[in-house]
Amino acid sequence: EAGVVQSPRYKIIEKKQPVAFWCNPISGHNTLYWYLQNLGQGPELLIRYENEEAVDDSQLPKDRFSAERLKGVDSTLKIQPAELGDSAVYLCASSFDGPNTEAFFGQGTRLTVV
């Protein structure tokens, strides 16, 4: 069974440029998460979707970050414009919608803003 697929794996951009990350969750998983992981830190939740609905986006910096999951499957996370401090790994995860389930993580996109 394929896991959570993210692309690209690595991205280097200049500050003030836009960037987008893509995530394809595990088939049948209706809950999707985007996490941010800074170097040497644990992941921090940015946004959580249940199907198409963003049910928790309280930690998403909405001035420059946006996300969408139009058909309740794939998701895209965008940053516009990127800042130097956005350099981090962006992790996508997915899970079944049910009690006591666990999330499975993708390999992440490592973003470097120069």
Next chain:
Amino acid sequence: ELKVEQNPLFLSMQEGKNYTIYCNYSTTSDRLYWYRQDPGKSLESLFVLLSNGAVKQEGRLMASLDTKARLSTLHITAAVHDLSATYFCAVDIHYGGSQGNLIFGKGTKLSVKP
């Protein structure tokens, strides 16, 4: 503000030795997860602990949860080099239903030396 604190943050062990990683958290939760992360890789789920007194074992790793003390432990028995990785605990602050917002600790970087 919920805090999840792991200690130690760095652990250098000799093969064959035993050690325990501690995870303290500052708010009520009945769901705690342990993940493993290898360098440049994603997070791999190790254990899901769902109730007070829960104990789970997989190979040389054993995890336990004391919700009254707000403490989880990850015990390593007779360490081997393959266990070298960073271990994260994460507390779920979303009650009921599917996994919600995981609050991660900073991780414990384990190095097992021959």
